[in-house]
Amino acid sequence: MFAVTGATGQLGRLVLAALLQRTAANQVVALVRDPAKAADLAGQGVAVRPFDYDAPERLVEPLAGVTRLLFISSDTPDQRIAQHRAVVDAAARAGVELIAYTSIIHADANPISLAESHRETERAIAASGVPYAILRNGWYNENYLIGAEAAIAHGALLGSTGDGGISGAARADYAEAAAVILTEPLAPNRVYELAGDEAFTLSDVAAALGEASGRTVEYRDLPESGYREALIGAGLPDGFAAALAEYSAKAAGGILADGSRTLSGLIGRPTETIRATVLRALVGASAAGAAR
Template sequence: MIAITGATGQLGRLVIDHLLNRLRPDQVVALVRDPVKATDLAGLGITVRQADYDDPATLEAALSGVEKLLLISSNEVGKRLSQHRNVIDAAKAAGVKFLTYTSVLHADRSLLGLADEHRQTEDYLSASGLPFALLRNGWYTENYTASIPSALAHGALVGGAGSGRISSAARADYAEAAAVVLASPVEPGQIFELAGDEAYTLAGLAAELSRQSGKEIPYRDLPEADYREFLLKAGLPEHFAALLADSDAAASRGALFDDDRQLGTLLGRPTTPLSESVRLALGSI
């Protein structure tokens, strides 16, 4: 059996969709904090088990009989390491044979502030003795296309990434890659540095948005502190505004760029182009 943590999250659900193209539903276990939110998964024949990153007592029981586990990183920045440790400890105690973790691109040398907890999780996993693989995911294109409605409303795409090149891919690309790794034999210790085939700047994203929307949308670049203030004024929580501003500042120094094309190779197809992600984002407005 293969279990997925955070199975009702945006990435987790997509991973399960792709796994069902490769495995029977009874081979998949959805680990969720609230089983009520996973009734549709249960209806597909998937085993749904309650598992809370913060409650170790739920984790070992939820992992009983599981051979492979995908640990999707928690979205609670600042609490991730302790939560991930709980899952890794429970997996070891439950006899899980292989654990795959969704880390961040070039975690070992990343300039991203959010990479710290990923590095610490990788170190803890390595020291645990569990056979593992790392999916070091690059940026989701959706992280930027989510700002398209605001850019259209205000007549400019605002960011802080300067001329940094961003090798993002669609969330669905990373989900399919996870399913490929989970459903295939993988050598323990293997690290996949995953990023989009094409790289773009935020000025390039603004140009593509202008082309598809028919409106002139320039890119307005701000220093990190000013971009953080802009996000706060837009209503984002303090911690999230700081994270986004830090991430763009790191992107300006190359933190989100990669040209190895490991993701496309793993998928056996090109990653989703920026133009398609922009088209889908515009179509959802």
């Protein structure tokens, strides 16, 4: 049986949808923090089991019968190491035969602070003795939709990435790759650097926002401190603003770019461009289809 943690999250839901295209619902387990949010999945015949990374004593039983586990990283980076160790330990104790873990692109060399908890998790998985697949996911194109409305309103997309390239892809692309890795008989103990086919710059993102809105949107590059202050001024909490500014500044060095095309190779089609993602979100599906 195939199981997915964080199955009610944005990536998790897309993985479930991709898995259900490849296998019968009675072979799929949705591991969720809150089963009430997964009633629709239960209605499709998927087994829904409670699975909270913060309850280490209750993680082994829900893994009964699970052979291949997609472990989606938690969204609380400062608590991740303890949470993730508990999940890996439970998977080993439950006799899971493959842990596929969603890490970060170029985790071994990535200077972004949140890469450290991914490195720790990769080490814990390798040390567990459970066969694994490390899915080092690149940036989601959708990350650039979060500030889209403000950028369009002000005619300016702010950031600290200069002309650093970002090989982003749509969440659905990463989700499909996860479903492929989970269901196909691929050799274990591999690391997959997963990223979009073409690197884009924040000027490309601004151009896509301009095209989608019919307004002029330019990219304005700021020093990391200036970008952080701008985010705080826009109402973001200090810590979150500092983290986003750090990621943006460190991306200037190209760590989020990757030319391997491993992701499109796995899913058997080109990844979605940033332009297509922006048009899909802001204009509609037909515009995205035309932009691919």
